[in-house]
Amino acid sequence: MYDELYKEYINILKKNKIKITYVRQCILKIIASRKHFTTSELISELESQMDTVNVMSVYNNIDLFLNLNLLLANSLNGKQIVYEAAAPKLIHINCYKCKKFEHINYSSIDEKVSEVLKPLIEKFDFCIDYFKLDVYGLCKDCRK
Ligand SMILES: [Zn+2]
Numbered sequence: 408m409y410d411e412l413y414k415e416y417i418n419i420l421k422k423n424k425i426k427i428t429y430v431r432q433c434i435l436k437i438i439a440s441r442k443h444f445t446t447s448e449l450i451s452e453l454e455s456q457m458d459t460v461n462v463m464s465v466y467n468n469i470d471l472f473l474n475l476n477l478l479l480a481n482s483l484n485g486k487q488i489v490y491e492a493a494a495p496k497l498i499h500i501n502c503y504k505c506k507k508f509e510h511i512n513y514s515s516i517d518e519k520v521s522e523v524l525k526p527l528i529e530k531f532d533f534c535i536d537y538f539k540l541d542v543y544g545l546c547k548d549c550r551k
């Protein structure tokens with residue numbers, strides 16, 4: 408799974424005639440792991456893999472990958488930016504007390520949401536490429 412996504416990213420770079428540098432490979436591997444990460448988390452992860460990390464180039468590469476639509480930015484509480492691999496269907500649960508922010512990975516839910524959304528959105532003469540759904544509430548610990 409992880410390798411396939413990574414290979415797909417490398418192909419996107421090739422197709423766009425973008426140089427496949429070592430730092431880009433490292434960042435794409437992290438994105439392909441489908442975890443959530445902030446810029447500072449990305450930088451410290453890279454620092455564990457490389458001798459020197461050029462912070463400016465990390466920012467530039469984030470912009471590049473956002474423009475290529477392979478990376479997605481989520482803003483938490485309107486402040487912190489959390490990045491993740493772009494996916495056609497993303498459903499998140501957010502706890503507004505402890506700020507827990509997680510994926511729900513049930514393809515059956517994804518399919519049901521798609522089924523409900525599609526006819527609604529088509530009324531606006533719009534074709535869905537992907538959707539992202541953020542669900543807010545209180546987690547188990549915060550309800551105690
Ligand atoms: Zn919570």
Ligand SMILES: [Zn+2]
Pocket residue numbers: 443491497499509510
């Ligand atoms: Zn996510």
